[in-house]
Amino acid sequence: MQKRKSINKKTKEIVFDKTDGRCHVCGKTLFFNAKAGSRERWRVDHILQKSRGGEDLINNYLPICRDCNFLRRNYASETMRRIIRFGIIARGLSKRKTDIGLQLSDIYEKRKKKNFKKRKQKAFLHELR
Numbered sequence: 001m002q003k004r005k006s007i008n009k010k011t012k013e014i015v016f017d018k019t020d021g022r023c024h025v026c027g028k029t030l031f032f033n034a035k036a037g038s039r040e041r042w043r044v045d046h047i048l049q050k051s052r053g054g055e056d057l058i059n060n061y062l063p064i065c066r067d068c069n070f071l072r073r074n075y076a077s078e079t080m081r082r083i084i085r086f087g088i089i090a091r092g093l094s095k096r097k098t099d100i101g102l103q104l105s106d107i108y109e110k111r112k113k114k115n116f117k118k119r120k121q122k123a124f125l126h127e128l129r
Helices: 009-018 066-072 077-095 099-128
Strands: 042-046 061-065
Touching: 009 042, 009 061, 042 066, 061 066, 066 077, 077 099
Parallel strands: none
Antiparallel strands: 042 061
């Protein structure tokens, strides 16, 4: 895999302005000069990911918030928006305690516990090194 190239400030300004400072996936307001490590810190996202043949070109960049960047993985933007929409629907069904909403809540909680155990195990194994 190719090493990612550093993106200069002027390019970042152009990318940021493409969406008027909003995440291209969820629409969250971004802060251009957010400090490194903060939740407000945004990233330059590849519309077509490098792993799918996307290039380091300004027309392949859009701003993305930290959370969406973390969750996006290798999904296309439209797929991410669809996943978010499904999540919103599932949340509503869950809040209204419909049969399917309760089932989804149960699946969600089980998955969360399973993921937590995996992370805890990885952290423990990392400490042993």
